[in-house]
Amino acid sequence: HEKGVDVCLGLLQQNSKHQEPSKVAFVLPDVMKLICALAAHRKFAALFVDRGGMQKLLAVPRMAQTFFGLSSCLFTIGSLQMIMSGYNGTGLCSSIRCHLSCG
Numbered sequence: 001h002e003k004g005v006d007v008c009l010g011l012l013q014q015n016s017k018h019q020e021p022s023k024v025a026f027v028l029p030d031v032m033k034l035i036c037a038l039a040a041h042r043k044f045a046a047l048f049v050d051r052g053g054m055q056k057l058l059a060v061p062r063m064a065q066t067f068f069g070l071s072s073c074l075f076t077i078g079s080l081q082m083i084m085s086g087y088n089g090t091g092l093c094s095s096i097r098c099h100l101s102c103g
Contacts, residue, residue, distance in 0.1 A: 005047040008035050012056040025065035032060075032069030039076045049077065 011031045035053075039045045048054075057073050060066050 001041065001043045001047055004038055004044055005051055005053070008038065008048065009051060009053055009056055012053070012060065016056065016059045016061060028060060028066055029069045032057075032066070032073050036069075036072050036076045039073070039080070042080065045077055045080050053077075 008031065011027065012035075015027045015031060035048070035057075039048065054074075054077065057070060060070055062070070
């Protein structure tokens, strides 16, 4: 689980730097599909949240190519109440709300 989290976080960080839609569309949608699939495992989801994965997801460029994957990841991890209830990110909900409405 730890290596999977590290790989996903690295891919998110590396590919979130791109602003050109062609580069974003190339890898990020697949990375977010992978995160959604792995988030079915609670240990992966807990490690992902603990290591700042939610903030990295929120840093993903918002464009047509990333909307579905981003919302799917946020929904999948957010629906795991046990994971999110233990998360001590007081500003996370307002940050998500701002990113989704301000972007």
